[in-house]
Amino acid sequence: MVSVRRSTVIDAPIEAVWEILRDFNGHDRWHPAVRRSHLDGGKRTDQVSAVRNFELTEGEHLREQLLSMSDEDHSFRYSMVESDIPLQNYIAEVSLKPVTDGNCTFWSWSSRFETPKGREQELAKLVAEVVYEAGFEAVRSRVTARQPFAQQALQSSSTSAAIANEAALSGMAIGIDRHGGPEEMRPIEVTAAPPGPGEVRLRQTAIGVNYIDVYCRSGYFDLLTPLGVPGMEAVGLVESVGEGVRHLSPGQRAGYACPPVGAYASVRTMSAALVFPIPDDIDDITAAAGLLKGMAAEFLLHRVHQVKKGDVVLIYAPAGGVGRILCQWANNLGATVIGATSSEEKARAARDAGAHHVVLPTDRSLEEQVMEITKEHGADVIFDAVGKDSFDHSVAALATCGHLISFGQASGDIGKRDISSLASKSVTISRPNFGHYTDTPQKIAAITDRLFEAIRRHVITVDVGRQYPLSRAADAHRALEARETTGSSILIPDDYQKGQK
Amino acid sequence: MPSVYTSTVIAAPADRVWSVIRDFNALPDWTEFVVDSRIEEGLPSDKIGCVRAFRLADGGVIRERLLALSDYDYSFSYAILESPMGVENYISTVKLFPITDGGHTFAEWSAEFDCASGREQELIDHIGTNVFLGGLTSLKNRMGG
Numbered sequence: 001m002v003s004v005r006r007s008t009v010i011d012a013p014i015e016a017v018w019e020i021l022r023d024f025n026g027h028d029r030w031h032p033a034v035r036r037s038h039l040d041g042g043k044r045t046d047q048v049s050a051v052r053n054f055e056l057t058e059g060e061h062l063r064e065q066l067l068s069m070s071d072e073d074h075s076f077r078y079s080m081v082e083s084d085i086p087l088q089n090y091i092a093e094v095s096l097k098p099v100t101d102g103n104c105t106f107w108s109w110s111s112r113f114e115t116p117k118g119r120e121q122e123l124a125k126l127v128a129e130v131v132y133e134a135g136f137e138a139v140r141s142r143v144t145a146r147q148p149f150a151q152q153a154l155q156s157s158s159t160s161a162a163i164a165n166e167a168a169l170s171g172m173a174i175g176i177d178r179h180g181g182p183e184e185m186r187p188i189e190v191t192a193a194p195p196g197p198g199e200v201r202l203r204q205t206a207i208g209v210n211y212i213d214v215y216c217r218s219g220y221f222d223l224l225t226p227l228g229v230p231g232m233e234a235v236g237l238v239e240s241v242g243e244g245v246r247h248l249s250p251g252q253r254a255g256y257a258c259p260p261v262g263a264y265a266s267v268r269t270m271s272a273a274l275v276f277p278i279p280d281d282i283d284d285i286t287a288a289a290g291l292l293k294g295m296a297a298e299f300l301l302h303r304v305h306q307v308k309k310g311d312v313v314l315i316y317a318p319a320g321g322v323g324r325i326l327c328q329w330a331n332n333l334g335a336t337v338i339g340a341t342s343s344e345e346k347a348r349a350a351r352d353a354g355a356h357h358v359v360l361p362t363d364r365s366l367e368e369q370v371m372e373i374t375k376e377h378g379a380d381v382i383f384d385a386v387g388k389d390s391f392d393h394s395v396a397a398l399a400t401c402g403h404l405i406s407f408g409q410a411s412g413d414i415g416k417r418d419i420s421s422l423a424s425k426s427v428t429i430s431r432p433n434f435g436h437y438t439d440t441p442q443k444i445a446a447i448t449d450r451l452f453e454a455i456r457r458h459v460i461t462v463d464v465g466r467q468y469p470l471s472r473a474a475d476a477h478r479a480l481e482a483r484e485t486t487g488s489s490i491l492i493p494d495d496y497q498k499g500q501k
Numbered sequence: 502m503p504s505v506y507t508s509t510v511i512a513a514p515a516d517r518v519w520s521v522i523r524d525f526n527a528l529p530d531w532t533e534f535v536v537d538s539r540i541e542e543g544l545p546s547d548k549i550g551c552v553r554a555f556r557l558a559d560g561g562v563i564r565e566r567l568l569a570l571s572d573y574d575y576s577f578s579y580a581i582l583e584s585p586m587g588v589e590n591y592i593s594t595v596k597l598f599p600i601t602d603g604g605h606t607f608a609e610w611s612a613e614f615d616c617a618s619g620r621e622q623e624l625i626d627h628i629g630t631n632v633f634l635g636g637l638t639s640l641k642n643r644m645g646g
Contacts, residue, residue: 005601006601006602007598007599007600007601007602007607008600008601008602008603009510009600009602009603009605009607097508097598097607097609098506098508099508099509099510099607100506100507100508100509100634101507101508101509101634101637101638102509102510104510106508106510106598106600106607108598133602136602
């Protein structure tokens with residue numbers, strides 16, 4: 001019998017840590033070793049006997065059962081019922097205790113298990129370091145990513161908000177001197193002006209990295225004029241608001257996902273109409289990783305087309321950022337989901353995300369495969385961000401009166417088309433623009449309400465990838481362009497990181 | 502039944518902290534409020550059932566019986582037999598946990614007791630702050646922070 005025990009102190013109140021840990025099915029939202037988690041049907045996440053299915057970042061699968069849970073003791077126990085990793089009779093306990101003289105939390109994570117002979121040390125080290133210690137660090141960065149700043153801001157808001165309002169706030173950002181490679185990105189000092197009428201000033205705590213940021217940096221998209229600051233998605237604390245802003249107040253957590261660029265910064269002043277409050281149960285990093293992709297998926301599935309039970313939905317790039325969320329959500333809406341992708345590995349990811357069928361490049365065309373799967377019905381709606389290479393295949397794969405939603409052009413511009421041929425199927429085509437669905441606080445509120453609810457209910461999962469200091473944004477871009485990333489990369493402002501230590 | 506719970510982090514390894522507090526007769530060594538202490542009937546201080554009698558700085562005398570002691574769990578429990586505090590059925594436990602990340606110690610001191618109706622909060626505050634927090638703070642200082 002091997003026994004492993006690891007413990008740490010987290011600089012946050014026990015309630016904040018327990019709120020994260022007690023979600024037995026939520027470990028994929030914070031643990032770096034867990035890519036995905038879902039419960040066996042019919043059980044709730046805090047129901048004793050619930051079984052969670054983990055897909056690990058390394059690809060292994062395991063199933064664990066909740067044996068006991070106590071909100072009074074802040075503890076739970078679980079056992080492993082099935083695993084690709086050879087741990088037998090594995091029973092573990094997570095236990096939190098309050099440190100009463102410091103308002104922080106003692107966290108102990110321990111287990112006993114058996115292993116194949118000779119592998120005791122190796123597996124004990126794996127459990128201790130890759131599972132427990134890495135878990136400590138992930139939760140630490142999540143709870144402290146929203147605690148200290150909130151307190152600081154609240155403390156100062158009554159006494160010095162008026163003064164802060166008058167002065168420019170200094171911070172750092174990533175500037176681009178000229179369009180080009182990641183080497184053109186460098187840390188610069190910036191100041192955020194006091195918010196004018198209708199504006200808000202944010203101290204940002206987590207910034208999402210999206211592929212569109214690479215296009216802005218390289219000049220492929222004409223959205224950034226040097227010297228400029230890239231980035232379209234961030235979360236932080238409202239430092240102050242200008243005249244006429246009523247939906248935000250100082251000290252509140254808030255975020256945005258939209259042009260104009262400028263998110264790669266520790267402080268920012270911008271139009272308050274684009275910024276919305278983040279609910280307490282969605283932490284900064286999850287929000288920064290999921291807002292842009294999640295909001296896109298929300299309006300594609302509910303506004304551009306109202307996907308309903310029984311619809312046949314074809315989704316390109318179902319293993320990608322938006323595609324994965326589209327699969328999960330369309331599946332939950334009761335649609336028959338077909339993913340179109342390029343490799344067996346991505347096909348697996350698509351199936352995990354909820355695709356009922358996957359089509360891969362073969363000697364038969366995409367439309368032939370879709371027609372066969374749907375018994376010659378075709379797809380009622382197609383979400384296509386591939387563009388040039390896929391457009392004609394998409395039209396051919398549509399059902400009569402089908403709807404093709406073209407929301408991107410990864411393979412190049414679609415070019416000019418003759419619409420008269422579309423009459424053969426009464427095809428509808430949409431080319432939605434994110435900005436038009438998110439240009440008023442009312443529209444944003446409707447989208448984000450539904451998005452946050454979907455995250456809470458685990459209808460969709462936000463795939464958080466690596467975290468980088470803001471000053472190392474170039475490394476995040478290099479990894480993204482080298483296709484080395486899984487999940488959304490996050491930038492954390494450096495002064496904020498230091499403040500946590 | 503009123504209960505009190507106080508805990509802290511001590512910047513020393515658990516086995517070092519334990520070597521100081523496991524001696525049931527050592528309160529004068531690591532608290533500010535105990536002037537002297539002896540074990541009745543000449544028993545060893547780690548014999549389960551032994552009774553310590555100690556005098557407080559303010560002159561009060563307290564007698565407590567050792568109920569449990571575990572080197573494995575770094576913990577001991579005791580009951581008050583006699584004290585000026587006016588508590589009944591008072592049972593307290595001190596327990597240490599190693600913090601593997603950094604090598605320090607998480608220490609907790611808790612108790613449950615009965616008392617005259619209306620005095621609960623006063624006693625909880627007194628025991629939690631003056632006895633437990635006071636004791637843990639002086640233990641921290643003794644261990645060098």
